[in-house]
Amino acid sequence: MNKSIALMTIKQLWNRPVRLVLLAGFVGFPLLIDVMNRQMGFKDHTSSAMVIINTSMFVLIIGAGIIGQDISDGILPLIFSRPIKRWQYILTKWLAVAFMASIVAFLNLFIHLLFAHGFTFELVKGIMPFDLAQIVLLAMGTTSVMLLLSSLLPGAADVGVILLVCAACFVITILQHFFHVPGMEDTAMNVFAILFPSFDLGDIHSLRQLLSIEIGRYFAVVLVCLSGSVLLVNEKEFSYGSN
Amino acid sequence: MPPAIEANKLTKEFRSGKVRALDELDLSIDKGEVFGIIGPNGAGKTTFMSCLLGLLYPTSGTISIDGMPPDAMEVHRKIGYLPERLDFIKWMTGKEQMNFHADLLGVPPKMAAVEIERLLKLVELDQGAWFRKIKSYSRGMLQRIGMAQALLGAPAFLFLDEPSSGLDPIGVRLFRNILRDLKESGVTIVINSHQLDQLEKVCDRVAFIKGGKVQTIENMNAITMREGTIVLRWMVDKESDVSKEVLGKVVAAVGAEVQNFEFPQALIKISGDEMSTKLIHELGLAGLPVAQASPSAGRLESFFDQEGVDPNE
Numbered sequence: 001m002n003k004s005i006a007l008m009t010i011k012q013l014w015n016r017p018v019r020l021v022l023l024a025g026f027v028g029f030p031l032l033i034d035v036m037n038r039q040m041g042f043k044d045h046t047s048s049a050m051v052i053i054n055t056s057m058f059v060l061i062i063g064a065g066i067i068g069q070d071i072s073d074g075i076l077p078l079i080f081s082r083p084i085k086r087w088q089y090i091l092t093k094w095l096a097v098a099f100m101a102s103i104v105a106f107l108n109l110f111i112h113l114l115f116a117h118g119f120t121f122e123l124v125k126g127i128m129p130f131d132l133a134q135i136v137l138l139a140m141g142t143t144s145v146m147l148l149l150s151s152l153l154p155g156a157a158d159v160g161v162i163l164l165v166c167a168a169c170f171v172i173t174i175l176q177h178f179f180h181v182p183g184m185e186d187t188a189m190n191v192f193a194i195l196f197p198s199f200d201l202g203d204i205h206s207l208r209q210l211l212s213i214e215i216g217r218y219f220a221v222v223l224v225c226l227s228g229s230v231l232l233v234n235e236k237e238f239s240y241g242s243n
Numbered sequence: 244m245p246p247a248i249e250a251n252k253l254t255k256e257f258r259s260g261k262v263r264a265l266d267e268l269d270l271s272i273d274k275g276e277v278f279g280i281i282g283p284n285g286a287g288k289t290t291f292m293s294c295l296l297g298l299l300y301p302t303s304g305t306i307s308i309d310g311m312p313p314d315a316m317e318v319h320r321k322i323g324y325l326p327e328r329l330d331f332i333k334w335m336t337g338k339e340q341m342n343f344h345a346d347l348l349g350v351p352p353k354m355a356a357v358e359i360e361r362l363l364k365l366v367e368l369d370q371g372a373w374f375r376k377i378k379s380y381s382r383g384m385l386q387r388i389g390m391a392q393a394l395l396g397a398p399a400f401l402f403l404d405e406p407s408s409g410l411d412p413i414g415v416r417l418f419r420n421i422l423r424d425l426k427e428s429g430v431t432i433v434i435n436s437h438q439l440d441q442l443e444k445v446c447d448r449v450a451f452i453k454g455g456k457v458q459t460i461e462n463m464n465a466i467t468m469r470e471g472t473i474v475l476r477w478m479v480d481k482e483s484d485v486s487k488e489v490l491g492k493v494v495a496a497v498g499a500e501v502q503n504f505e506f507p508q509a510l511i512k513i514s515g516d517e518m519s520t521k522l523i524h525e526l527g528l529a530g531l532p533v534a535q536a537s538p539s540a541g542r543l544e545s546f547f548d549q550e551g552v553d554p555n556e
Contacts, residue, residue: 080296
C-alpha cells in the first residue's frame with residue numbers, strides 16, 4: 001500500500017464533478033422513491049439489501065478507468081520513474097477505490113435507515129455488522145474485476161464493457177422468460193456473479209460452510225483479477241515516444 | 244572507474260520486429276558527465292530515454308545505471324526525469340504535484356516542505372502559480388515545474404528530454420545555469436534535445452543517433468578545434484575605412500579565406516580557434532582592429548555541417 005497513490009486516487013474523485021453528481025444521484029434516487037411512497041401513504045421503504053447492491057454501482061462510478069484513465073492521461077511514466085513497484089500501484093488503487101465505494105455505500109445505508117426510522121434505536125439495530133462486511137466484500141470484489149478490465153482497456157472503457165455484458169445478460173434472461181430457452185437465466189446469474197463477486201455472509205454458520213462454491217468463486221475471481229492486472233501492467237510498456 | 248550508464252548492443256523492436264527503434268546501440272556515459280543526445284525525429288532518442296527509466300523493456304542487449312538494471316528501485320531513488328510530454332496530474336496545484344513526487348520518493352514531510360520551496364524558487368516559478376492548478380499552466384511554467392520535480396531528492400542521475408522547449412530566453416539561461424551547478428556537484432546528466440546551441444553550452448560529449456544507432460560521439464572540447472566560419476565586424480563610419488585589399492592580404496597570410504565581405508562585416512573561413520585568434524591579432528596590427536568576432540554557427544552545428552550530417556533530418 002502506497003500512501004501517496006492512495007491519497008491521489010481519493011483526491012481524483014473529488015476532481016471529477018460528473019462522477020460526484022452521479023454518486024449523488026444514486027444515493028438520492030432511492031430516497032426520492034421512499035419520499036414519494038410516504039407521500040402516497042405506503043409504509044414500505046427501499047430494502048437494505050437493495051441499498052447494499054448499490055455498492056456495485058458506486059464502484060463503477062468511482063472506479064471507472066481505475067488504471068486505463070491514468071494510462072490515457074499519460075501520468076504513469078512519470079509515476080513509474082519513481083521508486084514504486086507496479087504491483088504496489090495496482091493494489092493501492094484497488095484498496096483505495098474499494099475503500100471509497102464502501103464509505104459511500106455505508107453513508108448511503110445510514111441515510112436510508114435514518115430516513116426510514118429517524119433517530120431511534122431502530123436505526124442502530126438496522127445497521128447490521130453483516131451488512132457492513134457485505135458492502136466491503138462486494139466493493140473489493142467488483143473493484144478487482146474493474147481493475148482487470150481497466151488494465152486491458154483505455155480510458156473508462158472498462159465500465160462500458162461491464163454495462164454491455166449486463167445488457168447481454170438481460171437479453172439472455174429475456175430469452176428464457178419469453179422464448180423458454182433453457183439455462184439462460186443461470187448463465188446470466190453466473191456472469192453476474194463473476195462481474196460483481198460476493199457471497200452471503202449470513203449463510204455462514206460454521207467453519208465447514210466456508211468451503212462453499214460461492215466463497216471459492218469469490219476468492220478465485222478476486223485473485224485471478226488482481227494477479228491478472230499485476231501481470232498485464234508489469235508487461236505494459238510506457239514511452240513518450242511514438243512507437 | 245566503471246561507467247555511470249552503459250548500454251551494450253541495446254535493441255528495441257516494436258510491432259513484432261517491424262520497427263527497430265534501437266539497433267544494437269552501444270553507449271557509455273561517465274559519472275558526473277553531461278551527455279547530450281541528438282538526432283532526427285524517430286532516431287530512437289526517446290526510446291533510449293524510456294529504456295533508461297525502465298519504462299520500455301529492451302528486446303535484446305543490456306542497459307545498466309550504476310551497475311544496476313534500470314527498473315531497480317535503488318536506481319529509481321537516484322534519478323530525476325523531465326519528460327518531453329509534460330503530462331502531469333492536471334487537477335493538482337504546482338505545490339501538490341511537488342508534494343506528491345516528494346512523497347513517492349520517500350522524502351520526509353518536513354524536509355520535503357523546505358526542499359520544495361527551494362526548488363520552486365530555483366526554477367523561478369511565479370509564487371502565484373504554486374497554488375494554482377496545473378491545467379492553467381503555460382508551457383514554460385510546465386517546463387519549470389517539470390524541472391523542479393526532477394530535482395527532488397537530490398538525484399545522482401538526471402534525464403532531461405527537451406528541457407528548454409517552450410522556455411523564454413531567460414528561462415533557457417536559468418536552466419543552463421542550473422545544469423552547470425548540478426554538473427559541478429557531480430550529477431550525471433543525459434539531455435535529449437534538438438537545440439544544438441543549448442547542448443554545446445552545457446554538454447561534455449554529444450552523441451548523434453540515427454536509425455537507432457550511435458553514428459558519432461563528439462567531445463565538445465575537441466569540436467572547438469575544428470574548422471568553421473567566423474563573422475568579423477568593424478565599428479567604422481565609412482566603407483573605405485576597411486580596406487578590402489589589406490583584409491584579403493592579412494586573411495591569406497594566416498591561411499584563412501574570405502567567404503564574403505559586406506560592409507561592415509566579413510565572413511572568414513578558418514581552420515580552428517588558433518587561426519581565428521591569430522587573424523584578429525594580425526588585423527589589429529594591420530590597422531583593421533575588429534570590434535566583434537563570433538562564430539557564424541554554433542560549434543555543434545558547424546561540426547555537423549562539415550560532416551555533411553543534418554541532425555534534424
